[in-house]
Amino acid sequence: MKDLNNKETPNIIFIVIDALRPKNLSMYDYKKETDKNLKKIAKENLFFKDFYSASNSTAPSLNSIFTGLYPPNHGILHQFPYTSDEEIDNMDKQVKFWLPSYLKEKGYETMAVDWIGLWFKKGFDYYEEKETKKGKSFLNTPIIKKILLNLPAWAYKLGKKMIKTRSSEQFSPAIDTANLGISKIKEAKKPFFLFMHFWDTHFPYPTTKYKAREDESDIEETLKKIKENNQKEYFKKRAADINLNSTKDMENKYDTAIKNIDSAVGKIYSFLKNEKMLDNTIIVIQGDHGDSVNEHGIFFEHSGLYDVSIHVPLIVHIPGVQPKEVRGLAENVDVIPTILEFLKDNPGVDFDGRSLWPLINGGEKVRDKILSWDGLSHEIRSIRTENRKLIIAKDPTCHLCKSRHHQDKEEYDLENDKDELNNVYSGESDLEKNDVTFIKNKDNSI
Amino acid sequence: MKRAKNKEDNKVEYGTISLPLPLIEKIKKRIEGTGMNSVSAYISFVMREILSSGNTGKEELEEVRKRLKALGY
Numbered sequence: 001m002k003d004l005n006n007k008e009t010p011n012i013i014f015i016v017i018d019a020l021r022p023k024n025l026s027m028y029d030y031k032k033e034t035d036k037n038l039k040k041i042a043k044e045n046l047f048f049k050d051f052y053s054a055s056n057s058t059a060p061s062l063n064s065i066f067t068g069l070y071p072p073n074h075g076i077l078h079q080f081p082y083t084s085d086e087e088i089d090n091m092d093k094q095v096k097f098w099l100p101s102y103l104k105e106k107g108y109e110t111m112a113v114d115w116i117g118l119w120f121k122k123g124f125d126y127y128e129e130k131e132t133k134k135g136k137s138f139l140n141t142p143i144i145k146k147i148l149l150n151l152p153a154w155a156y157k158l159g160k161k162m163i164k165t166r167s168s169e170q171f172s173p174a175i176d177t178a179n180l181g182i183s184k185i186k187e188a189k190k191p192f193f194l195f196m197h198f199w200d201t202h203f204p205y206p207t208t209k210y211k212a213r214e215d216e217s218d219i220e221e222t223l224k225k226i227k228e229n230n231q232k233e234y235f236k237k238r239a240a241d242i243n244l245n246s247t248k249d250m251e252n253k254y255d256t257a258i259k260n261i262d263s264a265v266g267k268i269y270s271f272l273k274n275e276k277m278l279d280n281t282i283i284v285i286q287g288d289h290g291d292s293v294n295e296h297g298i299f300f301e302h303s304g305l306y307d308v309s310i311h312v313p314l315i316v317h318i319p320g321v322q323p324k325e326v327r328g329l330a331e332n333v334d335v336i337p338t339i340l341e342f343l344k345d346n347p348g349v350d351f352d353g354r355s356l357w358p359l360i361n362g363g364e365k366v367r368d369k370i371l372s373w374d375g376l377s378h379e380i381r382s383i384r385t386e387n388r389k390l391i392i393a394k395d396p397t398c399h400l401c402k403s404r405h406h407q408d409k410e411e412y413d414l415e416n417d418k419d420e421l422n423n424v425y426s427g428e429s430d431l432e433k434n435d436v437t438f439i440k441n442k443d444n445s446i
Numbered sequence: 447m448k449r450a451k452n453k454e455d456n457k458v459e460y461g462t463i464s465l466p467l468p469l470i471e472k473i474k475k476r477i478e479g480t481g482m483n484s485v486s487a488y489i490s491f492v493m494r495e496i497l498s499s500g501n502t503g504k505e506e507l508e509e510v511r512k513r514l515k516a517l518g519y
Contacts, residue, residue, distance in 0.1 A: 202517050
């Protein structure tokens with residue numbers, strides 16, 4: 001391996017764990033220890049307990065992570081495939097800073113282990129989910145080509161389709177993602193930026209082996225709790241996809257998926273430790289959004305802007321910085337300004353995010369509110385302070401289940417109602433008065 | 447493309463490609479004073495930029511859509 005221990009130019013690793021909610025992690029007081037390694041890493045580093053995502057879905061959230069901007073400012077408001085062409089055009093026009101491209105220009109080798117592709121490939125020298133075999137692909141070997149070309153057209157098409165369908169259904173398990181990440185670190189010839197995206201925790205957890213433990217089905221009981229027919233139909237499909245008859249089993253499977261990722265991330269961290277690379281590597285481990293397991297009548301979806309869908313874990317390793325449990329509001333747009341301040345680098349652009357160093361060093365607040373946008377509905381946004389939350393649903397129809405998860409306006413007193421069960425909105429809210437620019441709709445109505 | 451034989455495992459292999467001479471001349475003029483020391487270096491740079499520019503092919507897009515569908519989208 002090349003000696004990368006040049007303190008002037010640290011390596012940077014971003015690990016994003018999909019749909020990982022703190023509620024199912026023991027380091028946030030969950031009853032089961034799903035996170036043995038993550039907990040250990042959190043204890044040795046900066047562990048943020050009040051960290052939120054600017055979106056409840058992957059595409060807008062990843063864009064916020066890579067730009068330091070809120071969804072309206074980076075353009076991507078909705079999860080792909082609900083992203084409009086206009087949003088993509090807006091992104092092209094509005095985004096002046098894209099972390100992978102910026103680091104590449106600075107001389108970093110940029111590598112990603114993910115399959116989402118799309119515009120997220122921009123700026124990466126390497127972008128793969130699986131190790132690509134060197135040499136010719138199976139379909140291009142002369143003997144296979146000869147056989148295929150001699151088949152009737154219909155058989156040729158069918159054969160190719162079968163091979164494609166099979167590959168698309170194969171998601172990489174966490175341990176493969178980790179191993180590929182480690183092999184890319186070993187191959188790196190200069191300081192690197194490595195982005196790794198673990199998807200195992202996204203319903204229906206296709207990479208996770210799990211045997212049902214519950215004898216009785218509660219599907220009918222769960223369907224009774226769902227008010228709208230569209231959502232009932234969607235839940236039936238999802239239950240069929242996961243092939244489990246009990247929501248307890250579904251959550252247990254989620255916990256098993258977390259454990260698998262926990263082991264994989266533990267392996268990467270141990271590797272870096274053993275190779276003595278922690279002194280010269282920044283590591284950011286975060287969730288892109290949360291998930292609603294059974295809260296608020298939403299079952300195994302991350303729709304809506306309740307805390308279960310936007311509260312996410314954040315662990316940061318910065319060389320030379322003492323471990324600390326950090327309390328105080330922080331948001332995923334804040335990560336880039338924080339890293340850049342550590343690197344003493346100023347790209348000369350405006351971020352929506354703020355450096356978290358005052359919070360880390362002295363517990364000084366860096367933000368008094370979290371702003372979030374729902375990437376799975378037509379138009380919902382929220383303002384969350386430490387003890388209050390306002391959700392404004394202009395058009396709350398969910399793209400996934402075609403039902404509504406929010407009323408037009410909801411307000412929660414988080415000090416006395418942290419589970420957001422009692423809507424106390426009474427026709428007006430201090431949050432509306434104090435933050436008119438944020439809550440205004442496109443037509444300037446409130 | 448002709449591939450050069452490689453003695454060391456870790457060494458990057460290089461090959462030759464053909465470009466029209468007038469194009470090579472244009473590139474030489476383009477890279478004057480830029481610090482880019484050869485036409486090959488410039489072409490490699492441009493190709494790397496294109497390949498990592500985030501352009502997604504139709505088949506690849508279809509594959510992403512299938513996977514997202516499997517996840518409930």
